[in-house]
Amino acid sequence: MKPIGNGRISARQFKIMIVFSLIGDSILILPNLMGNISHQDAWLSQLAAIACGMALAWAYAALLGRLGRLSFVGAWTALLGRIAGSALGLVYAYGFYAMVLALLAEISLFMRAQMMRETPAEAIMLAFLIVIAAGLRYGIETFARTSELLYPIFIAMFLFLSLCLLPQIKADQLLPIAGAGMPQIAEGSFLSFAYGFLESAVLLMLTPYLEDDRKAARSAIFKGFLTGGLMLFLILLLCVLVLGPSMMELKHYPTFQLAQRIEIGRFLERLEALLTFLWIVTVFYKALLYSFSLQKTISEIARLQDDRILAMPLCLLMLAGGMISVPNIAAYNELIKAQFPYYDLILYLGGPLLLLLLLAIPAARRRLEARQPRAG
Amino acid sequence: MYALLTGCFWLAAAAALDRRELLRRGRKKELVLAAAIGLAGLLLFAAHGLHVPLPNPLDLTSLFRGGKTG
Numbered sequence: 503m504k505p506i507g508n509g510r511i512s513a514r515q516f517k518i519m520i521v522f523s524l525i526g527d528s529i530l531i532l533p534n535l536m537g538n539i540s541h542q543d544a545w546l547s548q549l550a551a552i553a554c555g556m557a558l559a560w561a562y563a564a565l566l567g568r569l570g571r572l573s574f575v576g577a578w579t580a581l582l583g584r585i586a587g588s589a590l591g592l593v594y595a596y597g598f599y600a601m602v603l604a605l606l607a608e609i610s611l612f613m614r615a616q617m618m619r620e621t622p623a624e625a626i627m628l629a630f631l632i633v634i635a636a637g638l639r640y641g642i643e644t645f646a647r648t649s650e651l652l653y654p655i656f657i658a659m660f661l662f663l664s665l666c667l668l669p670q671i672k673a674d675q676l677l678p679i680a681g682a683g684m685p686q687i688a689e690g691s692f693l694s695f696a697y698g699f700l701e702s703a704v705l706l707m708l709t710p711y712l713e714d715d716r717k718a719a720r721s722a723i724f725k726g727f728l729t730g731g732l733m734l735f736l737i738l739l740l741c742v743l744v745l746g747p748s749m750m751e752l753k754h755y756p757t758f759q760l761a762q763r764i765e766i767g768r769f770l771e772r773l774e775a776l777l778t779f780l781w782i783v784t785v786f787y788k789a790l791l792y793s794f795s796l797q798k799t800i801s802e803i804a805r806l807q808d809d810r811i812l813a814m815p816l817c818l819l820m821l822a823g824g825m826i827s828v829p830n831i832a833a834y835n836e837l838i839k840a841q842f843p844y845y846d847l848i849l850y851l852g853g854p855l856l857l858l859l860l861l862a863i864p865a866a867r868r869r870l871e872a873r874q875p876r877a878g
Numbered sequence: 879m880y881a882l883l884t885g886c887f888w889l890a891a892a893a894a895l896d897r898r899e900l901l902r903r904g905r906k907k908e909l910v911l912a913a914a915i916g917l918a919g920l921l922l923f924a925a926h927g928l929h930v931p932l933p934n935p936l937d938l939t940s941l942f943r944g945g946k947t948g
Binding site for chain 1 (some may be wrong): 881884885888889891892895896900903905907908909911912913915916918919920922923926932934935936938939940941
């Protein structure tokens with residue numbers, strides 16, 4: 503096996519990337535999806551999703567402890583052998599690719615609908631992919647450090663958004679509590695669980711790069727899941743309290759509407775362009791992590807010595823795929839409502855849980871330990 | 879036409895950045911794989927630019943389709 507590369511990420515950087523990946527596109531699409539399903543009880547759905555998310559964090563943390571210096575796909579290859587492991591790796595490579603395409607479609611649809619109406623989707627995707635290609639070429643350590651720089655700005659803007667909306671809260675919009683009914687609340691929490699928590703499974707591809715303190719890394723998963731889940735909860739609560747359930751259902755991007763509502767003393771308005779930073783940063787990080795996982799998976803399948811060369815060709819493939827895959831918002835809505843949650847469930851819950859169960863068998867654990875890469 | 883130009887420019891930049899270093903280190907497998915992925919991307923992008931009907935890469939996710947739509 504080849505020696506481990508030089509890129510190392512700390513537990514704090516790992517936590518921040520989990521928060522960004524968890525909030526990701528959910529901050530844009532979840533309020534509308536949950537408004538349509540759970541209505542005024544979207545916040546209750548999110549609370550239930552956080553509870554399920556913490557159980558998932560436990561499973562991911564347990565798996566992280568057992569993977570050692572192997573990535574999720576690397577561990578499957580070590581257990582199943584070269585051919586079957588590579589076949590499964592290809593399934594995950596497709597999963598990562600599909601996720602990046604969906605995120606590219608999302609950011610281009612959002613930018614064109616809300617801010618840059620005349621700009622071609624190709625131009626928005628290309629601009630996004632140039633930065634992703636740069637991130638992939640510089641490597642994980644660089645983009646992990648960048649996340650540390652961006653995190654305080656992100657938190658400051660998030661707090662600014664939340665605090666500026668406090669005067670517009672109408673508490674009666676929460677009523678009747680649990681009026682949507684338990685099935686609707688459960689369905690809403692399933693969507694939030696799938697889009698927020700399950701899609702953070704990409705963290706399992708970062709295990710070879712974590713610093714040696716595994717306890718801190720496991721704790722980072724719990725902290726990241728809780729922080730991200732609570733931030734989504736706050737956004738959903740603000741959407742219900744400020745916009746009301748009917749606006750949440752009608753508007754494709756209720757969080758953007760929230761930012762448009764900010765008005766300070768009738769002189770500071772139209773802050774939504776500034777707050778777009780929140781959405782762009784989180785979607786960018788999620789897309790970057792999925793692109794990195796795709797690059798890493800291909801590199802593991804082909805046993806490459808250096809995977810950075812794949813960054814630019816992969817980004818070109820993503821640009822082409824992004825243009826072909828989602829022609830309009832109706833097709834995209836169909837995709838996110840009817841297909842992606844189930845796909846997340848199978849790939850990012852089924853796969854990790856199955857691996858965790860397999861690793862409960864001592865022989866499988868020994869086999870994995872024997873195939874750990876040597877430190878270099 | 880612009881799709882073809884963008885794709886060619888992108889791949890030329892990738893080649894200029896990495897080709898010499900990879901050849902010097904004798905990493906031909908990396909070079910071949912990167913060229914194959916890049917070429918696939920270029921062909922897809924050009925075909926899309928020429929309005930050739932192409933299968934949607936996200937169609938495979940419909941295998942996981944749930945009961946509810948729209």
